[in-house]
Amino acid sequence: MKRWLWIILLMALVLAGAFWAMKPQPVEVTAAVVGRAPLRVTVEEEGKTRLRDRFVVSSPLAGYVRRMKWKEGDMVRAGDVAAVLEPLRAQLLDVRTREQGEARLKAAEAALQVAQARLSTMEQQARAAQAEASYWAQQLRREEPLTKSGDIPQERLEKTRSEAARTEAARRAAENAATTARAEIEQARAEVAAARTALLEPSVGQQRGQGSELVTVRWPVSGRVLKMVKESEGVVGPGEALVELGNTRALEVEVEVLSVDAVKMGPGTAVELVRWGGEKPLEGRVRMVEPSGFTKISALGVEEQRVRVIADITSPEQEWQRLGHGYRVEAVFILWSGEKVLQAPASALFRTGEQWNVYVIEGGVAKKRAVTLGHRNGLAAEVVSGVKEGEQVIPHPDESVVDGKMVVVKG
Known part of the structure; x- marks a missing residue:
């Protein structure tokens, strides 16, 4: 009997184990x-700050700019002198240039001598023409009353008048030729002076622009110097950049976002600028979504269509006064939010x-x-x-x- 009890107990344990194993x-x-x-729906992209207005001060003409005293970060005022331009410095003469200049001087001196000799000839011809014209003028005055009294025939008087007119014209032509010769002499003298000047070696004073006419370039607006493009003195061409200027208190944020995200934004979209280095995020608003996009290769080598979005910083200036041009920020565009x-x-x-x-x-x-x-x-x-x-x-x-x-x- 006891044996059967153990058998029944063992079978119950087996059945219980099987049930437990098969139970889910x-x-x-x-x-x-x-x-x-x-809850907020946002788009987060990396961006950078930039100046809203940036000015490049350039040289208005070719010249020699003096060394500028400004340093990057200096504050300047509109109307103050930014740079001073001198005339271009004279070049030193090499052997070939000097010989060409000496030949030019000799040719100019020879031309001057020829002009002087021609003037002497023209003046003599003018004096002869003056004397002949005076003779026939006097002869005309004597014959006119004699013709009226009948002592001299009319034909002779007409001939005298013709000679007086011819010699007067010859006198004027001779005087004009002498005047032209004098002008040629002045031109020849100028050529000689120019040739001699070209052969002069520049002095120290001339090299430093002493006694020369100076041109001043002034700041167009007040602001801060961003970059000294031309700090040392030297030759500059017309339109060459000298310095970059801007107002660092008028900053905006430029962010390149995917085109599929840009269509969800518009002027007035709220922006938070985070991880820019300050203690708390800055607030901003989208001012413009550029109408055209561009293709950019991502870090993974994938072509992406991106659009530039420009946002203004609306937080008080004292909270972001240490931000400058080209600083990195992370922009969080808030497309939708609910409490x-x-x-x-x-x-x-x-x-x-x-x-x-x-x-x-x-x-x-x-x-x-x-x-x-x-x-x-x-x-x-x-x-x-x-x-x-x-x-x-x-x-x-x-x-x-x-x-x-x-x-x-x-x-």
Whole structure:
């Protein structure tokens, strides 16, 4: 009898073990509570600051600029002298240039001598023409009364008049030729002076621009010196940049965003500038989304279409006064925000076809439930319908979690 009791007890234990082994075991999962909290939909990109207005002060003409006293970061006022230009310095003569100059001087001196000799000839011809014209003028005056009295025939008087007119014209022509010869002499003298000047070696005073006419370049606006393009003295050409100037208190932020994100922005979109080096984020507003995009190669070698977005800093100036031109910032564009938004973790969402779903824990069992979503970001999504506040959902459900599966929350 006792033996049968042991047999029955052993069989009961075997059956209990088999039942326990075949009983479905709950899956361990983590749980998140659907609740209400602030939610923002943002786009975050790296950007940099830049001056809204940047001026380049350049040389108005070719010359020799004196060394400028300004340093990068100096404050300047509109109308003050920025730079002083001198005439271009004379060049030192090499052997070939000197010989050419000496030959030019000899040719100019010879031309001057020829002009002087020609002037002497023209003056003599003018004196002879003056004497002949005076003779025939006097002869005309004597014959006119004699012709009236009949002592001299009319034909003789006409001939005298003709000679007087011819000699007067010859006198004028001779005087004009002498005047031309004098002008040629002045021109020849100028050529000689120019040739002699070209052969002069520049003195120290001439090299430093002493006694020369100076041109001053003034600051167009008040601001801060950003870059000294030409700090040392030297030769500059017309339009050559000397210094860059700008107002560092008029900063804006330039951000290159993906074109698919740029279409969601517009003037007035709120921006937060973070990780710029200050203690707290700065506030800003989008001023302009440029109408044209460009192709940029990402760090992974992928072609991306990007668009430049320009934003103004709206925080008080004392909070960002240490920012300058070209400083790195990270811009967070706030596309949408809400305060008490019913939301679920983005990790709990999965799709079946076009429908979004979550697994809700009901009485220790995972229940698949369809949900309607609103705004989403990378961490959470607004739930319009499908779950209620306070219900638990399963983040990151794996293949072991199915509809109707028993689950147990870890911890």
